[in-house]
Amino acid sequence: MDTSPNLARAQWMSLLAQAEPAELAAAMDAFAPPADTAWLRPAQTGLYMLRGRVGGTGPQFNFGEITVTRCSVQAGGHIGHAWVRGSNPRHAELAALADAMLQDSAQHASLRMQVIEPLRRALDTRRDDASRKAASSKVEFFTVVRGE
Amino acid sequence: MYVAVKGGEQAIARSLELLAEARRGDTAVPELELAQIREQLRLGVARVMQEGSLYDEELAALAIRQAAGDMLEAIFLLRAYRTTLPRFGYTQPLDTTAMRVRRRVSGTFKDIPGGQVLGPTYDYTQRLLEFDTTTPAVVKSAETPLPSNMPRVLDLLDAEALIERIDAGSDPEPMDLTREPLMFPADRATRLQNLARGDEGFLLSMAYSTQRGYAESHPFAGEIRMGEVDVVVCPEELGFAIEIGAVTLTECQMINQFHGGNGVPPQFTRGYGLSMGEGERKAMSMALVDRALRCDELAEPSYAPAQNQEFVLSHSDSVEASGFVQHLKLPHYVDFQAELSLLRTLAAQHATDTDEQPLSAAGGQRP
Numbered sequence: 108m109d110t111s112p113n114l115a116r117a118q119w120m121s122l123l124a125q126a127e128p129a130e131l132a133a134a135m136d137a138f139a140p141p142a143d144t145a146w147l148r149p150a151q152t153g154l155y156m157l158r159g160r161v162g163g164t165g166p167q168f169n170f171g172e173i174t175v176t177r178c179s180v181q182a183g184g185h186i187g188h189a190w191v192r193g194s195n196p197r198h199a200e201l202a203a204l205a206d207a208m209l210q211d212s213a214q215h216a217s218l219r220m221q222v223i224e225p226l227r228r229a230l231d232t233r234r235d236d237a238s239r240k241a242a243s244s245k246v247e248f249f250t251v252v253r254g255e
Numbered sequence: 256m257y258v259a260v261k262g263g264e265q266a267i268a269r270s271l272e273l274l275a276e277a278r279r280g281d282t283a284v285p286e287l288e289l290a291q292i293r294e295q296l297r298l299g300v301a302r303v304m305q306e307g308s309l310y311d312e313e314l315a316a317l318a319i320r321q322a323a324g325d326m327l328e329a330i331f332l333l334r335a336y337r338t339t340l341p342r343f344g345y346t347q348p349l350d351t352t353a354m355r356v357r358r359r360v361s362g363t364f365k366d367i368p369g370g371q372v373l374g375p376t377y378d379y380t381q382r383l384l385e386f387d388t389t390t391p392a393v394v395k396s397a398e399t400p401l402p403s404n405m406p407r408v409l410d411l412l413d414a415e416a417l418i419e420r421i422d423a424g425s426d427p428e429p430m431d432l433t434r435e436p437l438m439f440p441a442d443r444a445t446r447l448q449n450l451a452r453g454d455e456g457f458l459l460s461m462a463y464s465t466q467r468g469y470a471e472s473h474p475f476a477g478e479i480r481m482g483e484v485d486v487v488v489c490p491e492e493l494g495f496a497i498e499i500g501a502v503t504l505t506e507c508q509m510i511n512q513f514h515g516g517n518g519v520p521p522q523f524t525r526g527y528g529l530s531m532g533e534g535e536r537k538a539m540s541m542a543l544v545d546r547a548l549r550c551d552e553l554a555e556p557s558y559a560p561a562q563n564q565e566f567v568l569s570h571s572d573s574v575e576a577s578g579f580v581q582h583l584k585l586p587h588y589v590d591f592q593a594e595l596s597l598l599r600t601l602a603a604q605h606a607t608d609t610d611e612q613p614l615s616a617a618g619g620q621r622p
Contacts, residue, residue, distance in 0.1 A: 113495045117493075117497050121497050121498035124500050125485075125500060125501065153340050154341070154342050155343050155345065157486065157502070158346055158347065158349065159348060159349050159529050160348045160349070160423065161443055162508065163351045163407065163506060163508065164352065164407075164421055164422065164423070165422060165423060165424075166426060166427060166444055167348050167427075167428075167444065168429045168443075168448055168451075169429050169431045170448065170451050171304075171305065171310060171451055171452065171531065172309050172310070172342075172433070173310040173346070173486060174309065174311040174314065174340070175488070177343065179492075188490070188493060190497065191499055191500065192486055192499045192500025192502075193311060194313065235400050236396065237357060237483075238355065238356075238401045239396035239397045239398070239399070239400045240357075240397075241356065241357040242396070242399065242400055242401045243395055244374055245372050245373075246372070246373055247371075
């Protein structure tokens with residue numbers, strides 16, 4: 108299955124896709140694209156069919172489609188890919204560029220510190236906020252005995 | 256039969272201009288921004304995405320604006336647009352067990368592990384029009400977030416073997432109705448794809464009919480959960496799986512009585528509904544209709560419309576239904592001329608036949 112370099116890459120690619128486009132753009136602002144940057148596959152929007160499972164855990168069924176934008180870039184001698192939900196080409200371009208630059212050992216540490224970790228914290232904060240808001244509407248129902 | 260006609264280009268051009276003018280309304284009023292529709296009409300956006308069968312809030316908002324709020328027209332626009340996009344592939348199955356829950360209720364158990372969470376719901380509103388637009392209340396967040404893993408309510412029954420067990424089995428490749436035509440009998444996966452795209456009003460009525468006695472399914476809402484689920488794909492270029500974002504989903508697990516049959520002991524059975532965004536009415540309707548359509552599999556008496564898969568699945572799609580009903584207004588001139596001339600001939604024959612009485616004189620009895 109996944110070897111550990113792939114696992115690390117899968118994690119940062121997931122995070123880049125889950126990031127808010129504006130946050131990603133702001134974080135990547137500090138990093139100029141390498142001189143040899145070439146767009147192997149310009150951002151293109153297409154469809155994935157979302158699959159569900161009958162009863163949540165049973166056999167698969169085709170649920171409906173979702174727009175996805177993909178992009179591939181060669182930068183600094185590395186090939187970066189991105190698959191991002193939605194139809195925002197800039198999001199996919201920045202994610203692909205970040206993926207290529209994160210594979211470059213000279214830049215990896217600074218990107219991890221200035222892009223990946225802040226995006227992870229922002230994502231965690233968003234999820235925690237939503238969950239604590241939802242938790243404020245947690246209820247205790249009491250059964251009232253009939254005839255009393 | 257519809258016969259092609261020529262002409263009318265000028266009138267059609269003017270009609271399109273009239274439509275554009277009517278859609279925009281009073282130009283002194285600012286035009287709706289897509290962000291306003293996305294943020295403030297989110298339930299409409301969810302319905303258009305679900306029945307347009309395309310999850311994209313921006314495109315759905317655009318379709319709603321272009322259709323001047325006609326949801327069925329907006330759904331049609333989205334369906335038409337998707338045909339212009341390439342298909343990249345199929346996602347890995349959505350893991351709704353790992354949903355980041357924002358609402359979760361059960362109609363069957365008061366105390367469920369993880370608790371009941373109301374979330375944003377109209378259920379407890381008074382349904383009184385609010386004439387004063389006020390700034391929304393600031394939600395006071397709880398100290399601690401919800402548990403990251405909310406167990407499924409139906410697993411409680413499963414632990415006692417009181418409900419049918421469901422697993423992926425050999426996990427067969429499901430049929431895809433966007434690629435292959437609907438054939439009967441349709442298996443459950445195919446039926447669910449059809450119901451997922453189906454018109455909410457139609458499914459709601461079908462579901463309601465099962466509750467009123469047209470198919471006895473004795474349902475309970477075992478669990479309804481709404482929240483965010485990650486979308487995972489495994490592109491060939493990579494060879495490993497990545498998340499590409501998250502979608503908001505509503506899932507409904509119905510519990511239904513079952514007396515046993517077909518070699519199956521008496522136990523509870525399941526109906527399943529899944530909807531994009533906050534689509535609770537749709538998910539619940541879908542779950543009830545899903546269960547009703549399982550009558551053959553469970554050897555139940557089948558007599559009601561909601562149990563007839565040819566009836567339900569053939570009439571669930573609003574794009575098809577609306578197209579066929581509305582095509583009647585297109586020119587049928589040749590067809591109608593043929594009927595008209597036939598009727599004139601028959602009327603003439605009738606007039607010469609003095610013995611025959613008109614229908615009204617014969618008490619409305621047909622021969």
